[in-house]
Amino acid sequence: xxxxxxxxxxxxxxxxxxxxxxxxxxxxxxxxxxxxxxxxxxxxxxxxxxxxxxxxxxxxxxxxxxxxxxxxxxxxxxxxxxxxxxxxxxxxxxxxxxxxxxxxxxxxxxxxxxxxxxxxxxxxxxxxxxxxxxxxxxxxxxxxxxxxxxxxxxxxxxxxxxxxxxxxxxxxxxxxxxxxxxxxxxxxxxxxxxxxxxxxxxxxxxxxxxxxxxxxxxxxxxxxxxxxxxxxxxx
Amino acid sequence: xxxxxxxxxxxxxxxxxxxxxxxxxxxxxxxxxxxxxxxxxxxxxxxxxxxxxxxxxxxxxxxxxxxxxxxxxxxxxxxxxxxxxxxxxxxxxxxxxxxxxxxxxxxxxxxxxxxxxxxxxxxxxxxxxxxxxxxxxxxxxxxxxxxxxxxxx
Numbered sequence: 001x002x003x004x005x006x007x008x009x010x011x012x013x014x015x016x017x018x019x020x021x022x023x024x025x026x027x028x029x030x031x032x033x034x035x036x037x038x039x040x041x042x043x044x045x046x047x048x049x050x051x052x053x054x055x056x057x058x059x060x061x062x063x064x065x066x067x068x069x070x071x072x073x074x075x076x077x078x079x080x081x082x083x084x085x086x087x088x089x090x091x092x093x094x095x096x097x098x099x100x101x102x103x104x105x106x107x108x109x110x111x112x113x114x115x116x117x118x119x120x121x122x123x124x125x126x127x128x129x130x131x132x133x134x135x136x137x138x139x140x141x142x143x144x145x146x147x148x149x150x151x152x153x154x155x156x157x158x159x160x161x162x163x164x165x166x167x168x169x170x171x172x173x174x175x176x177x178x179x180x181x182x183x184x185x186x187x188x189x190x191x192x193x194x195x196x197x198x199x200x201x202x203x204x205x206x207x208x209x210x211x212x213x214x215x216x217x218x219x220x221x222x223x224x225x226x227x228x229x230x231x232x233x234x235x
Numbered sequence: 236x237x238x239x240x241x242x243x244x245x246x247x248x249x250x251x252x253x254x255x256x257x258x259x260x261x262x263x264x265x266x267x268x269x270x271x272x273x274x275x276x277x278x279x280x281x282x283x284x285x286x287x288x289x290x291x292x293x294x295x296x297x298x299x300x301x302x303x304x305x306x307x308x309x310x311x312x313x314x315x316x317x318x319x320x321x322x323x324x325x326x327x328x329x330x331x332x333x334x335x336x337x338x339x340x341x342x343x344x345x346x347x348x349x350x351x352x353x354x355x356x357x358x359x360x361x362x363x364x365x366x367x368x369x370x371x372x373x374x375x376x377x378x379x380x381x382x383x384x385x386x387x388x
Binding site: 001003004007009010011012013015016018019021024025026029030116 | 236242243246247250251256260261264267268271314322325326329330331345348349351352354376380383384
């Protein structure tokens with residue numbers, strides 16, 4: 001008998017069939033042993049490949065248009081980014097829209113956890129798209145990357161903030177209408193800014209500052225959203 | 236962490252230590268509850284070693300308790316998870332040979348080859364140096380080989 005054979009035999013030396021008690025224990029404690037990354041992987045499956053692929057296609061299309069177009073095109077494209085925020089809010093509202101709250105609450109994850117994970121996933125995809133776009137068109141525009149990121153990211157983040165605030169405060173129809181209005185305002189924001197500011201003439205400090213303020217507001221609103229809407233309405 | 240996989244591995248280890256499946260399962264569940272409640276393993280960065288240390292200490296406490304008659308001494312092990320009779324016979328011989336080994340050698344061999352733990356983690360759990368673990372592994376394996384060869388003759 002070789003060492004390898006003994007080692008192989010040792011793998012099953014104390015093997016026993018799982019008991020009901022073991023299965024019950026694992027079921028009850030599975031969530032506690034999960035890490036955020038494990039749930040991220042699970043949620044990726046829930047979101048579906050279609051959603052991720054359409055995001056990538058959207059980004060590729062935008063880059064292609066921006067590369068071929070002029071500065072004006074790049075400016076107008078920033079008006080489209082708030083639409084991604086609307087998609088994000090819509091996906092977050094899926095639970096309520098389809099009356100899934102009770103079902104999801106009865107699963108091994110808490111609603112708060114599910115929402116946190118979805119926001120992390122969707123937010124990072126959207127911000128990834130904005131960053132990729134900004135990097136790709138960096139050489140097309142006559143101003144720096146920070147200014148570009150500010151002009152691209154602020155309308156999107158403003159819409160995330162507004163939509164989360166509306167979702168937290170209002171429900172059902174009021175919520176949908178509010179989110180659409182907020183998206184429309186955010187989409188119009190770059191066009192309004194175009195008349196007020198010329199990106200090539202302003203210091204990169206101002207866009208960076210605005211980006212910081214809006215990001216902080218989004219983070220605060222996200223925390224409140226998770227904390228407050230994580231509980232079931234009827235509890 | 237794959238709870239099921241770790242549960243199975245820890246159960247094998249505790250079963251080896253206590254020779255009583257029911258008691259081993261009690262210890263495994265208690266160890267997991269303590270492990271999941273406490274987050275101090277994050278500071279050490281060696282969560283498996285931490286989990287096994289909890290289980291090991293609980294097993295030592297259990298062995299210190301007054302001896303009660305074990306059902307496993309009278310009955311065979313429960314269904315061994317779909318093994319064929321030949322494999323089961325080999326496993327019985329192997330377990331019998333393992334029983335004849337000194338406690339420290341048996342523990343290290345089970346941790347290394349049954350639970351597939353790294354030598355560094357074994358050293359942390361048992362409080363030995365990595366060199367001592369290597370030396371004991373070689374010694375245990377060669378003793379086990381001699382015993383199994385003897386039985387085959």
